[in-house]
Every structure is written in structure tokens, then in C-alpha cells.
Amino acid sequence: MKLLRFGPKGQEKPGILDARGVVRDLSGVIDDLTPEQLSPAGLARLRALDLTALPEVAAPGRLGTPFTGLRQFIGVGLNYSDHAAEANLPIPGEPILFAKWNQCFSGPNDPIVMPKDSRKTDWEVELGVVIGTRARYVPLEDALRHVAGYCVVNDVSEREFQMERGGTWDKGKGCDTFGPVGPWLVSADEIPDPQNLGLWLDVNGKRFQTGNTAHMIFGVAFLIHYMSQVMTLNPGDLIATGTPPGVGMGCKPPVFLREGDVVRLGIDGLGEQQQSVHAWRADLLD
Structure with missing residues (x-):
């Protein structure tokens, strides 16, 4: 999986890149890409998603950091x-x-x-x-x-x-x-x-x-x-x-x-x- 966040600073939404290189919006599934989502269980849930059912993001604009909640x-x-x-x-x-x-x-x-x-x-x-x-x-x-x-x-x-x-x-x-x-x-x-x-x-x-x-x-x-x-x-x-x-x-x-x-x-x-x-x-x- 290629996980990302897109949008203006402080307003980023979580996304995922599909097999065609199209950004799909994950905000209907998770609030953000946090350390919890990076756990094996969190990644398994994302991996199980049908990406074709997620909204396409035609123009994602700015890319933010690919996850939030950086600790160290x-x-x-x-x-x-x-x-x-x-x-x-x-x-x-x-x-x-x-x-x-x-x-x-x-x-x-x-x-x-x-x-x-x-x-x-x-x-x-x-x-x-x-x-x-x-x-x-x-x-x-x-x-x-x-x-x-x-x-x-x-x-x-x-x-x-x-x-x-x-x-x-x-x-x-x-x-x-x-x-x-x-x-x-x-x-x-x-x-x-x-x-x-x-x-x-x-x-x-x-x-x-x-x-x-x-x-x-x-x-x-x-x-x-x-x-x-x-x-x-x-x-x-x-x-x-x-x-x-x-x-x-x-x-x-x-x-x-x-x-x-x-x-x-x-x-x-x-x-x-x-x-x-x-x-x-x-x-x-x-």
C-alpha cells in the first residue's frame, strides 16, 4: 500500500494510491493516518478495503506528511x-x-x-x-x-x-x-x-x-x-x-x-x- 495525506496544512485528509496511481479518499473510513493506523491491525484493515469503492481524488493538490502523530x-x-x-x-x-x-x-x-x-x-x-x-x-x-x-x-x-x-x-x-x-x-x-x-x-x-x-x-x-x-x-x-x-x-x-x-x-x-x-x-x- 502507498498511504498519503493531501490538502492544505492543518486540513489534510488521509488517502491511498490505487493500482492505477489514482489517489483514493480514505476519510470516510478513518479520520487520519495516525500511529494507531500504522499498527499491524490497522494496516490489515486498510489492506482489506476495496479501493474501487472509495472516492477518487482528481486533483489532490498539496501532499502533506504521509502520516500524522509523529512521536520521535x-x-x-x-x-x-x-x-x-x-x-x-x-x-x-x-x-x-x-x-x-x-x-x-x-x-x-x-x-x-x-x-x-x-x-x-x-x-x-x-x-x-x-x-x-x-x-x-x-x-x-x-x-x-x-x-x-x-x-x-x-x-x-x-x-x-x-x-x-x-x-x-x-x-x-x-x-x-x-x-x-x-x-x-x-x-x-x-x-x-x-x-x-x-x-x-x-x-x-x-x-x-x-x-x-x-x-x-x-x-x-x-x-x-x-x-x-x-x-x-x-x-x-x-x-x-x-x-x-x-x-x-x-x-x-x-x-x-x-x-x-x-x-x-x-x-x-x-x-x-x-x-x-x-x-x-x-x-x-x-
């Missing part, structure tokens, strides 16, 4: 060996974890609004993993059973805030609009191997990132297993699993986003995003 937005740093090399940092012996503040959670095509005084706003295409079943001290072999689905994430990052202002990565990771997610949440049954997905990202039509999740240092199953040893993962938690090489700070000389830039990115089977980049404007955040 957890990032993984330096999870591709070639990205660690371009950052001139050692390959980690254990996963590097950081938080993206929940207010960064935004729709796949919503604008990226750079914070005031930003000089080094960067891009990162990443595989997103959405938890559907509580995970606490999960054995490695059971880890993927806790996944509701997968999605595209742009882990937008302000590198000066991240690297040069006290060493706390979170500062540069969770600014408003720094977490575009979607266009869809693709249920786990449609992605039998999350370690074989191509990723790409363009800025102004130029390809900067090309990679494959096969090159992760720590795979999805291990990340869930590992995280469940140090925190409880709950339905509605989102994990951004790291990025392949080609980020702006790794270019020689470095390249960072500027007002008017257009970022496009995608992952095999999970759809595409496109964002325009803006200087800080409060009206674009509401």
Missing part, C-alpha cells in the same frame, strides 16, 4: 562509508544517533526555509523507516517485523549549526522545514529488501547524490535492534537511516543551498520529492 524523528549519522570519507570522519563503530525536532516534519514538496543567518544549509536523501509495533530490546532477527513502512526523507542540515556551534548535531538538524517526508508511506510488504534501494538527489537539475542502501554500514534491521537497546521505539516513530555521498559539504569547494534553488530526490519504489529553497520567512512556516 531519529537520525543516523555517517551510515555510508563513502559519505564518512567525504566528510573526512572515521567510520563509526556503532550507529551515531541524533534527534530531528518534530517541528521540522513537513510535506514532500513543501518549501525548505533556511533559518536566519544560515550560510551552510545542505541536503541529504535518506531512506525513512516508520515503526508500526513497539520495539524494546528486539532481537536482530525480529527487527523488521516492527516496521510499518518506508518513505523518502530529505535530512536537511545546517552544517555550521551542526558542526561549528558546540558540537551538538541536533542544532543543525531540526530547524523548521528541515524534514520533508513522503510523498507516500509504502507498507513494508511492498519493500521485501530495504537493503537494495537506489537513492538519488539533484539540485537545480544537477545530480549530486547517487547511492544504494546496500552500502549502509548498519542496515535497517540492525538499526532497529540497536536503537531498541537504548530507547523504546513506538508506532509513529521515524528513523532517517543515513545518506550516501554527494552532500554539499563534501564537494570541493563545498556547495550549499541558496534562495531559489530547487531540490529533487527519490528512492526506488518510494516516490519523489521536490522542494524550493527560501530565505527565512515566517509566513512560509504556518
